[in-house]
Amino acid sequence: MPSDAPSPPHRPDDSAWTHHPAPAKLNLFLHITGRRPDGYHLLQTVFQLLDWGDDIALRVRDDGRIVRTAGPHDVPPEHDLTVRAARALQAATGTSLGADIAITKRIPAGGGFGGGSSDAATVLVMLNRRWNTGLGPDALAAIGLALGADVPVFVHGRSAWAEGVGERLVPLDLPPRWYLLVDSGVHVPTATLFQAPDLTREAPSATISDFVSGHLRGNVFAPVLRRRDPRIAEALDALSAFGEAQVTGTGGGLFVAFDNPVAAQAACDALAPRWRVRVARGIDRSPLLQDA
Structure with a gap:
C-alpha cells in the first residue's frame, strides 16, 4: 500500500x-x-x-x-x-x-x-x-x-x-500574454457544479476561428459560481477594475489577461493586500517537454 x-x-x-x-x-x-x-x-x-x-x-x-x-x-x-x-x-x-x-x-x-x-x-x-x-x-x-x-x-x-x-x-500558438491570477480560496466540487440546475449545457458548437476572432468568451461556470459564493463575486468585481475578469476551469481561480508584465504586476500589487495573487506568463510549450 x-x-x-x-x-x-x-x-x-x-x-x-x-x-x-x-x-x-x-x-x-x-x-x-x-x-x-x-x-x-x-x-x-x-x-x-x-x-x-x-x-x-x-x-x-x-x-x-x-x-x-x-x-x-x-x-x-x-x-x-x-x-x-x-x-x-x-x-x-x-x-x-x-x-x-x-x-x-x-x-x-x-x-x-x-x-x-x-x-x-x-x-x-x-x-x-x-x-x-x-x-x-x-x-x-x-x-x-x-x-x-x-x-x-x-x-x-x-x-x-x-x-x-x-x-x-x-x-495552438497563442499571443504573448501575462496573467494576473487570483486564488479566491473557494473550492466547489466539480461534480456539484456539473449538476447545478442553473448551468447552461447547450451552447452552440464553435470553431477555432471563432476563438481567434474574439467571438468566444466566458466560462459557463462563472455565473453559477458567482451566485453560489460571495467571495467569488467579490473577487470578480475587484479584478474587473483591471480588465475582463474570468474564471478558470470549475474552481475558484480567477484571472485577467495583460499585454505586458508591467501592467500585470501593477494590478497584482494593487490587489495583494486583499487577495492571494501572482503574475504568470502564458507559454505554448510545457517545460516538461524539455525534460522528456
Whole structure:
C-alpha cells in the first residue's frame, strides 16, 4: 500500500532524485455544448499553459512500491493523482519497477488551475522515461484521461483547443500574454457544479476561428459560481477594475489577461493586500517537454 512513510535506507537501485515541472493552466473560455449518451458533458475550451506550477521529484525503486514521500497533507497518498498515475502506468506496462514521489505544491487545490492533473501527467511522462516503458504520448494521454479530463493536455505539453470531454486537442500558438491570477480560496466540487440546475449545457458548437476572432468568451461556470459564493463575486468585481475578469476551469481561480508584465504586476500589487495573487506568463510549450 502507498504511504507517506520514508523510503527504506537501502535498496539495490538507489537512483538519484530527478526534478520535473508540472505547469499550471488556464481555460481562456469554457462552454458546454451537450452531453454524451453516458452522461458526460461535451466541452469546448482553450487551454493556456503557464510558466508557474508545481515541482515533482522522482526516484526509481526496484521493489515495485509507489511511495509518496512528500505531498499535500490534506490528500491521502492512496487518493493522490500522482500515486494513481504511477500505478496506472505500472498496470499498463507490466513493469516491476516502482518509484518514490515528492511533490512541491504551489498550485492551489480546487482552483481550476489544473494542479492535480498536471502533477499526474508529469509522473506519467517522466516515469515512462525512467522506467523505459516506451509508451508514446497518445498512449500516456489515454492512461491520463482515466484519471482526469485535463491530464491529456499536460501529457502532450501544448496550449491547445480542446473538445469532447477535453481529450480532443489541437495545439495552438497563442499571443504573448501575462496573467494576473487570483486564488479566491473557494473550492466547489466539480461534480456539484456539473449538476447545478442553473448551468447552461447547450451552447452552440464553435470553431477555432471563432476563438481567434474574439467571438468566444466566458466560462459557463462563472455565473453559477458567482451566485453560489460571495467571495467569488467579490473577487470578480475587484479584478474587473483591471480588465475582463474570468474564471478558470470549475474552481475558484480567477484571472485577467495583460499585454505586458508591467501592467500585470501593477494590478497584482494593487490587489495583494486583499487577495492571494501572482503574475504568470502564458507559454505554448510545457517545460516538461524539455525534460522528456
